[in-house]
Amino acid sequence: MTTADYERAPHVGPGTPSHAEKLERIWETAPGFYGWLATVDHKKIGIRYIVTAFAFLVAGGIEALVFRVQLAWSEMHLLTPEQYDQMFTMHGMTMIFLYAGPILSGFSNYLWPLLLGARDMALPRLNAVSYWIYLFAGIFLYASFAIGFGPNVGWFNYVPLAARAYNNGPNIDMYGLGMILLGISTTVGSINFIVTFLRLRCPGMSINRVPILIWGTLTASAANIFAIPAVSLAFLLLWMDRNVGTHFFDVGAGGSALLWQHLFWMFGHPWVYAIVLPAMGMVSDGLPVFCRRPLVGYTAVALATIATMVLGFGVWVHHMFATGLPGVSLGFFSAASIIIAVPSAVGVFAWLATIWTGRPVFTTPFLFFASFIVLFTIGGVSGFMTGSVPVDWQLTDTYFVVAHLHYVLIGINVFPVVGAIYFWFPKFTGRMMDERLGRWNFWTMFIGFNLGFFPMHISGLLGMPRRVYTYGEGMGWDWLNLVTTLGSFLFAAGVLLFFWNAIRSLKHGVTAGDNPWDAPTLEWATTSPPPPYNFAVIPKVATRHPLWEDRLDSGQGAEQSRIHAGMALAHGREALGTTPVDAMPNVILKMPGDTLVPMYLALSMTVIAVGLALVNWWVVVVGGACTTASILAWLWPQARLGETAEPARETADD
Amino acid sequence: MSNAIDPVGAAPETRTISFLSLLFGCTAAPIFWMGQLMLGFGVTAHACYPGDQPVVFTKTGALFTALLVFDLVALAACAAGALVSWNAWRQVRQAGGESHTLHTGEGRSRFLAMWGMLSSAWFFLAILFNTIASLVVPSCAF
Numbered sequence: 001m002t003t004a005d006y007e008r009a010p011h012v013g014p015g016t017p018s019h020a021e022k023l024e025r026i027w028e029t030a031p032g033f034y035g036w037l038a039t040v041d042h043k044k045i046g047i048r049y050i051v052t053a054f055a056f057l058v059a060g061g062i063e064a065l066v067f068r069v070q071l072a073w074s075e076m077h078l079l080t081p082e083q084y085d086q087m088f089t090m091h092g093m094t095m096i097f098l099y100a101g102p103i104l105s106g107f108s109n110y111l112w113p114l115l116l117g118a119r120d121m122a123l124p125r126l127n128a129v130s131y132w133i134y135l136f137a138g139i140f141l142y143a144s145f146a147i148g149f150g151p152n153v154g155w156f157n158y159v160p161l162a163a164r165a166y167n168n169g170p171n172i173d174m175y176g177l178g179m180i181l182l183g184i185s186t187t188v189g190s191i192n193f194i195v196t197f198l199r200l201r202c203p204g205m206s207i208n209r210v211p212i213l214i215w216g217t218l219t220a221s222a223a224n225i226f227a228i229p230a231v232s233l234a235f236l237l238l239w240m241d242r243n244v245g246t247h248f249f250d251v252g253a254g255g256s257a258l259l260w261q262h263l264f265w266m267f268g269h270p271w272v273y274a275i276v277l278p279a280m281g282m283v284s285d286g287l288p289v290f291c292r293r294p295l296v297g298y299t300a301v302a303l304a305t306i307a308t309m310v311l312g313f314g315v316w317v318h319h320m321f322a323t324g325l326p327g328v329s330l331g332f333f334s335a336a337s338i339i340i341a342v343p344s345a346v347g348v349f350a351w352l353a354t355i356w357t358g359r360p361v362f363t364t365p366f367l368f369f370a371s372f373i374v375l376f377t378i379g380g381v382s383g384f385m386t387g388s389v390p391v392d393w394q395l396t397d398t399y400f401v402v403a404h405l406h407y408v409l410i411g412i413n414v415f416p417v418v419g420a421i422y423f424w425f426p427k428f429t430g431r432m433m434d435e436r437l438g439r440w441n442f443w444t445m446f447i448g449f450n451l452g453f454f455p456m457h458i459s460g461l462l463g464m465p466r467r468v469y470t471y472g473e474g475m476g477w478d479w480l481n482l483v484t485t486l487g488s489f490l491f492a493a494g495v496l497l498f499f500w501n502a503i504r505s506l507k508h509g510v511t512a513g514d515n516p517w518d519a520p521t522l523e524w525a526t527t528s529p530p531p532p533y534n535f536a537v538i539p540k541v542a543t544r545h546p547l548w549e550d551r552l553d554s555g556q557g558a559e560q561s562r563i564h565a566g567m568a569l570a571h572g573r574e575a576l577g578t579t580p581v582d583a584m585p586n587v588i589l590k591m592p593g594d595t596l597v598p599m600y601l602a603l604s605m606t607v608i609a610v611g612l613a614l615v616n617w618w619v620v621v622v623g624g625a626c627t628t629a630s631i632l633a634w635l636w637p638q639a640r641l642g643e644t645a646e647p648a649r650e651t652a653d654d
Numbered sequence: 655m656s657n658a659i660d661p662v663g664a665a666p667e668t669r670t671i672s673f674l675s676l677l678f679g680c681t682a683a684p685i686f687w688m689g690q691l692m693l694g695f696g697v698t699a700h701a702c703y704p705g706d707q708p709v710v711f712t713k714t715g716a717l718f719t720a721l722l723v724f725d726l727v728a729l730a731a732c733a734a735g736a737l738v739s740w741n742a743w744r745q746v747r748q749a750g751g752e753s754h755t756l757h758t759g760e761g762r763s764r765f766l767a768m769w770g771m772l773s774s775a776w777f778f779l780a781i782l783f784n785t786i787a788s789l790v791v792p793s794c795a796f
Contacts, residue, residue: 208765303769307776310684314691314780326702326794331787332695339780581673581762 010588014565015536022570027119027532030594038594040124041532045131046110047428050421052135053103054499057414059142060094061492063087067469072485074473084469085152086171090145092155093175097182098138100275100413105130105189107420108217108278110428112193114523114530115211117202117539119575120591122195125598125634126188132602133185140609141178144171151175154467156268156319157238159249159260164242170613173242176235177609183232184605190221190228200575201583202522204541204561211521211544212295215302216281219309220274226313227274231267234260243615258323265316273312276408277305279416280347280376283369286423287351289519290366291358294545294552297350304343304350311340321392330389337387344380348373363517364438368419371446375411379404382457397467400460406453418445418498425502426516430528431509437501445494452487455480520545525563537566538576572640590641601630671742671763679739679770683777686728690784694721702794710794718793725785732778739770 029039039045067087070078079087109127113120121127144150149171153161162172197218201210237248238260247253249260288295295301317325317333351373360366382404386392395401418441425433459480464471471477515524524547526535539562543549546561567576569588577587604626611619637643701717702708712718746764 206762208762299765299768300772303772307684307773310688311780314688317695326699326708328788328791328793329695329699329702331791332691332784335783335787336691336780339776339783342776342779 010567023533049106056098063091068485086150104278118200128598130189136606137181144174190224193221198580205583212284213281216278227267227270234263265319269316276412282420287369293358296353304346307343365423379407398460399456403456426512433505441497448490520548676766682735683732683774686731736774743767
């Protein structure tokens with residue numbers, strides 16, 4: 001490998017069948033069980049993320065249904081207080097950490113290279129390790145629950161309840177260590193997204209031509225890099241308090257319980273935005289397809305995405321308004337919590353204007369995307385209300401807040417995600433999902449959701465506190481809770497219909513073709529499902545909507561995008577590196593192939609976590625040694641990646 | 655490599671505007687907002703609760719004046735960001751042509767200039783809210 005290999009002028013031309021065959025051989029995952037474990041293909045990893053996250057959604061949903069039965073009427077005793085505490089803690093932890101974030105990682109992993117006109121993510125092995133750690137962290141987090149010692153103090157894990165004095169089982173330690181593992185997974189995944197954005201956009205895709213989903217995931221990824229260290233540190237300090245004898249959160253020994261809340265919510269609130277912004281991006285890209293026009297206000301929506309995240313770092317104290325912080329300090333966070341409505345409203349008005357000025361086609365994905373706007377507005381307004389300190393003091397720890405957070409998280413995550421599955425399912429599988437079943441699915445979910453969660457506003461205003469395992473007769477909350485429970489079961493039935501539709505359509509769905517929705521972005525320019533190499537030649541884009549250039553007025557003599565002719569790049573696994581702002585081609589990147597090392601590394605790190613949970617230093621040492629060995633294997637120079645002096649033996653016939 | 659094959663040419667309007675000025679326009683306001691938040695929250699919280707017992711933090715001392723001065727500087731930074739961005743936008747607003755649907759908003763310089771103007775306006779509002787809060791909210795009410 002010489003420097004010239006990276007800087008050579010590649011052959012530019014149309015993608016021929018023989019070229020495609022060669023690329024297929026170069027990029028396809030090895031067959032069998034080895035290939036299943038060793039793949040670094042972003043599409044396979046993306047699908048795995050999505051399937052695993054949905055599995056956790058089912059687990060978290062079942063937990064919710066069990067405690068909704070418990071709360072359906074006063075004085076119910078289906079669960080003991082301890083079981084209830086574990087159940088609602090696991091529900092929150094599962095939905096927020098194991099479903100809502102990873103499902104979006106799944107979509108982005110699958111779609112990013114296709115949207116950007118690239119062959120893969122920038123760091124494929126990091127992509128694989130991110131998934132494996134997520135999977136093992138999820139299993140680890142559920143292990144303590146399975147043996148009856150699940151975390152039981154809420155997903156926010158407040159001290160002193162989480163301290164050894166009040167919780168002496170393995171549950172809190174396993175929660176903390178699992179969260180640290182999950183933090184590593186999210187961090188490396190975020191790094192991968194950022195590098196991919198900076199280096200792998202196809203030629204011509206300057207930053208003003210990037211799909212909004214890319215902005216959403218990029219913004220969330222950048223936020224994760226800053227937010228996750230806070231919570232990882234918090235959990236590490238707590239583990240030390242519980243096992244090593246430190247006193248970071250022990251008020252009696254000079255520690256601070258509020259320190260936990262600060263560290264947790266410095267992470268927690270940006271995380272809330274991280275699990276909605278990519279979903280908002282999916283709507284911004286999907287909704288215009290069904291309105292038959294480009295998104296109104298692209299520039300403002302892209303900036304609103306980033307501004308929401310930046311402001312999102314200045315609102316964490318609104319989770320702590322009732323903790324006794326000085327008034328003027330609260331004022332700063334109240335101001336930010338209210339002002340954040342401005343960029344959110346920019347998005348809402350842009351989507352409404354897109355529908356208003358377009359020619360809407362009422363397909364199932366459209367229904368999910370449009371309903372998201374309604375639910376987001378309701379959740380946003382209740383959030384705006386609780387951004388005001390005096391109002392928050394009245395509503396804190398009531399069911400009003402539970403209603404708000406579910407409108408936000410289900411409204412802005414689950415509804416767009418289900419809509420996005422309907423939208424991109426043809427690309428993932430080559431088949432359409434059933435429209436008739438889809439409408440049943442939508443209305444069942446929409447009615448069930450509102451029936452289930454809207455009454456919580458009223459329960460909260462009537463004073464019903466959250467996190468109680470039951471309530472006394474005569475409080476006036478019985479009927480509201482019964483309706484809530486019935487609504488949540490109806491919502492669950494809607495989710496089941498969705499799964500049924502997806503599974504059924506895998507075999508019986510109508511064949512989709514490359515671009516069944518007549519959409520404008522690059523992922524629809526390749527086959528459904530895409531080949532392992534995504535694009536036979538690297539596309540070149542001249543506008544934000546390369547597949548709509550033939551019908552939108554681009555002006556006489558305007559440059560056109562070029563999809564089916566371009567750089568061939570077939571000296572082994574190669575991708576095109578471009579400049580960060582203008583996406584000008586500047587280097588050829590050598591990409592790694594299948595390898596088991598990411599899985600070994602993830603497994604080794606999980607062994608360390610197991611050792612720390614058992615406080616068994618021998619297990620920790622074994623895990624540490626395996627981790628070191630895996631990292632060495634990862635970093636070992638390889639000729640095909642251009643990391644050795646000897647040239648790789650690749651044919652040069654592109 | 656780009657010189658060898660040059661498959662796309664430069665993105666519109668990349669050379670007419672200094673990238674640094676575009677960057678300043680986009681980032682000045684949010685950076686000063688963050689500064690105001692960290693400084694304001696940190697200083698006032700500590701002033702009200704310097705040790706184990708809360709104290710009363712008066713709004714007439716040098717510390718409060720310094721915070722107000724920073725607020726004004728932050729507002730001025732937003733105005734500067736907006737001005738720089740507006741100036742850039744005036745120079746490149748025709749990039750891609752006004753009348754063509756596909757090219758509306760084309761040109762990354764114009765895109766960044768527009769971002770700078772919007773970002774400066776939004777964060778100006780956020781800084782103003784914080785400034786008003788620090789003036790009207792009782793400083794150490796617990």
